[in-house]
Amino acid sequence: MNKIEDDKKRIAKIMEILEKEYPNVKSDLINTSPFQLLIATILSAQCTDKRVNMVTPKLFSEYPTAKELANAENEDVEEIIFSTGFYKNKAKNIISCSNYLLENHSGEVPSTMEELVKLPGVGRKTANCVLGNYFEPEGIVVDTHVIRITNLLGFVKTRNAEAIERYLMKIIDKKYWVNSTHYFIRLGRAVCIARRPKCSECKIKQYCNNYKENMKL
Ligand code: SF4
Known part of the structure; x- marks a missing residue:
């Protein structure tokens, strides 16, 4: 099986597990519009x-x-x-x-990526955030947690947010484009903490390349 097909199946399992672990996720930023x-x-x-x-x-x-x-x-x-x-x-x-x-x-506020990124101070990440919460998502928000965890899981080997976003859009089912970010943020705060991940209690460790590599040591 090639990497992309393998990754699609692996991340689908991860999404299923994290969806159960973190139900009802939404943006933490207070807003009414x-x-x-x-x-x-x-x-x-x-x-x-x-x-x-x-x-x-x-x-x-x-x-x-x-x-x-x-x-x-x-x-x-x-x-x-x-x-x-x-x-x-x-x-x-x-x-x-x-x-x-x-x-x-x-x-x-316009409802397309093309228009949103023309606004002063607005890049893809901000535009994705607004689109995902109020309109139709056109991409995936990639923040520091998403960068760290997708590297540890072994989906990507880069810290370039746009490259990671492009790859995640290929492997994540569109129905998870908004919530996948929320799941990784929650996992990153509670379990897969920067520099001290709690792998033994991680619900997705069986699908994590970093965990498998460390188990070999
Ligand atoms: S197994 Fe460890 S490194 Fe992998 S996602 Fe879970 S906490 Fe992070």
Whole structure:
């Protein structure tokens, strides 16, 4: 059997197990609209979801839609989002993004990858996040947990997020494109922890190349 066929079967088993292990997964970022998820995801760069959730309630109560945020003063936004890091750039990006939405999409968030990646501060990862949660997924969100775990499992040998995403899109059933990321994030936080994975208690160890390699030692 070639690698891709083998990987398709192996990851299907992994998805089945993780689906049972982590039912009802969803984004941890507080949001009530595509716009709010878009802004929260931009703020989550180099920052934890928990930290973002500490600033977005105030941000969204003062600037609930693109119309309000587009007209915000940089300094006012910077003050609210300061603790998320890189606050000057992030404030500039979310205000520019809101202006772009107003000028080009009547303030609404577009529903395609092609349009989303044209927004200031928005890359494939952010676009995938918004598409997966509110529209039709066009890809898979690849974050640090997904990068680490898919390498350990032996599906990929690269840290390049786009290359990993392309490969995962070939082997993961589309019905799991959104939740696979949530499963790997949960596994990465609780079990497959960076530098100290708890392999003995991992529910997918029988499908993990890293585990099999270490067992040989
Ligand atoms: S067996 Fe170990 S390395 Fe493999 S996914 Fe589970 S925790 Fe991570």
